[in-house]
Amino acid sequence: MNEPETTLEFAVDSLLEVLPSVWDRIRSNFRAAGTSKFGITLEQFHTLRHIYKGCCYTGDIAEKRQVSCSAVSQAVDVLVTKGLVTRAQESGDRRQFRLELTPYARRVLDENYMENRALIKQKIARLSREQRAIVVQSMEILKAVFISA
């Protein structure tokens, strides 16, 4: 194997080619699996995850997801209707509502997370330890570049 191509342009093209397709597969896996069992979508799953991880206000989630407050507000409406999230007015600032997961949501989240993990695990099980290390390192790099700062 030759020296791998590492120009900036090549890296960009690589990301632009692979990430959309990988995302399509993950979404498809998620749909095919336990999702329908609980009737939530991948987007709803991620919204629940953000709340679980401490994004308790509409604005926080909008910032993380990079969408409008409006979009989050409507997404939360659906989750409230489904009995997964509650809006509680108990903070000092009465303009904002603290979002909380219901006990049911915790179960849904756990089960979907496990199911999701199992699917991805199966996909990447064939990788060598070295290959896994590369993927993990890459995720850390992408996280630092795209999400932080």
Added chain:
Amino acid sequence: MNEPETTLEFAVDSLLEVLPSVWDRIRSNFRAAGTSKFGITLEQFHTLRHIYKGCCYTGDIAEKRQVSCSAVSQAVDVLVTKGLVTRAQESGDRRQFRLELTPYARRVLDENYMENRALIKQKIARLSREQRAIVVQSMEILKAVFISA
């Protein structure tokens, strides 16, 4: 820095944590940038890319994108309305229509691609050559695992 964690579980969690967020950022970048200039969405951009790369039938694209034929058919409707795609009945099998990009679509695709590239390039410009190499290798691994096979 210690030996990086490379268990299968860790790799799975790493993917599940980072990919959704990176995807959110890419979509957001795409929207913020030249997209609105041409009035296409990220999904439409990828549909055009698939046609450009030789997926000329509804079924092909559905397979690549992992969605229903129905979804593709409707997405193509929009693209036809926008003057970006034509449906031509010229193959041997008259049930399928060959999808083709209009000259205008090629320009839209080129310009959006460049704009998109510029944004991602800016994000990852700070990476070292070694870090870029890791990202590129990782994309090749993910491509092999998720898309082929």
Added chain:
DNA sequence: CAAAATATTTAAGGTACTTAACTATTGCGC
């Protein structure tokens, strides 16, 4: 040639996003 299979579209329904306009609350300047 009838029946099954294939490729696609249409229809109905829900989710997900946008911008713009609106409500409610907070906090600042005077």
Added chain:
DNA sequence: GCGCAATAGTTAAGTACCTTAAATATTTTG
């Protein structure tokens, strides 16, 4: 303290995108 801008969020209208089920058209098969 009062007025007003800023902030947090929702509502409204409109588009896109996806699903399943049913319909249409064509090809293949027995």
